[in-house]
Amino acid sequence: MAKRIQFSQHGGPNVLEWVDVEPGDPTDFEVQVENKAIGINYIDTYVRSGLYPSASLPSGLGTEAAGKVVKVGAAVSHFKPGDRVVYAQAPIGAYSEIHNVPQDRLAHLPDAISFEQGAASFLKGLTVHYLLRQTYHVAPGEAFLFHAAAGGVGLIACQWAKALGAHLIGTVGSAEKAAIAQRAGAWATINYREENIAERLSALTDGKKVRVVYDSVGKDTWEASLDCLQPRGLMVSFGNASGPVTGIDLAQLNKKGSLYVTRPSLFGYITNRAELELASNELFSMIASGAIKIDVAEKQKFALRDAQQAHIALENRTTQGSSLLIP
Known part of the structure; x- marks a missing residue:
């Protein structure tokens, strides 16, 4: 037994x-x-x-x-x-x-x-592998947004991004979690409880925004994530911690800059x-x-x-x- x-x-x-x-x-x-x-x-x-x-x-x-x-x-x-x-x-x-x-x-x-x-x-590391190396190939010196940077997947992503020489901007829910993400290798953090995510990211990137956003939060961060993307940027939605994203308006992707969206999973890679x-x-x-x-x-x-x-x-x-x- x-x-x-x-x-x-x-x-x-x-x-x-x-x-x-x-x-x-x-x-x-x-x-x-x-x-x-x-x-x-x-x-x-x-x-x-x-x-x-x-x-x-x-x-x-x-x-x-x-x-x-x-x-x-x-x-x-x-x-x-x-x-x-x-x-x-x-x-x-x-x-x-x-x-x-x-x-x-x-x-x-x-x-x-x-x-x-x-x-x-293992699961978290394999997830970061496909996100940073396959879904979108993050380049050295490139800034990108990664939600929940102090979570299990996020902390591995912080370290992997640092090893690649990329600039991970991570969202967190407290000053303590910001410090943890930064120690792990995050280039910068955004406290979503105190800061407007899109406005803060724009300031961090001198208004350029980013080419890719990795979002495992879902419903609560969907709009902010889209607002962080450059024209023809890629929204990678790989989780639903705050609830699933429903009722996607494709015209909104056009209006915000001909954006791309993907919903990957480990089983697809x-x-x-x-x-x-x-x-x-x-x-x-x-x-x-x-x-x-x-x-x-x-x-x-x-x-x-x-x-x-x-x-x-x-x-x-x-x-x-x-x-x-x-x-």
Whole structure:
């Protein structure tokens, strides 16, 4: 028997349940992983609440963790028991002591990177990789806007941008979070609670604005994000922390300068093992070199059974950087 978090109805953090489960053997192309650290991501709250539909109820939760291989399916060729592994695109159910994962969704975790670092950085780091290196290729010296710069994805983006020599302008909700983002490598910050985002960004760029905006906040920042773009600029909407953007007026994109909008996801950029290995190798190289540092505050490490408290902290925006569940 093993323990896992599941929910039987959609709703707030209180719907999360701590239950026993009997792990099935891995199928031919699956690997059974004993999770050592589990990543918490904002998308998990969308699944729990019903904003993103789950396949059926009761349902597990989570797609990211790091751990050790305990069993492999008959047709698995890339992994063996005892291997250190990390994953971010597993079938839902990573909030568990044991999880079966398709081998093409797993990556080998280098010895130099701890289980906690792996689980805290993999989904977020792969996300930053596709945002800065594929959706739009950020250039050295280029200024761009990145919302929620002190969040888990944002802090990795700050560090990656600094390594690229790019100028990340990050939005934050407090002076404390501004300091954290700047220590991580943000070129400048905008406190959205005290400053007008578009006006402050215009001042920071001498009125030039930016060619790309990365927005995981959604509804609350949509208009401001568009107002920060140069003509023919690109709006990258990759999250809905404040609620989904609905009722988009295409004529508005024309009026604001023939703007482009895209709604990417990790699954659109990592579709096979080759793409996973390319992105993960670049991420691991950045971590191993020290260009990206992954540190999780002790107060943001929650016992797996305390997933409710972890979700409350995440949704109240009291966390900074990554948070973890520890089995």
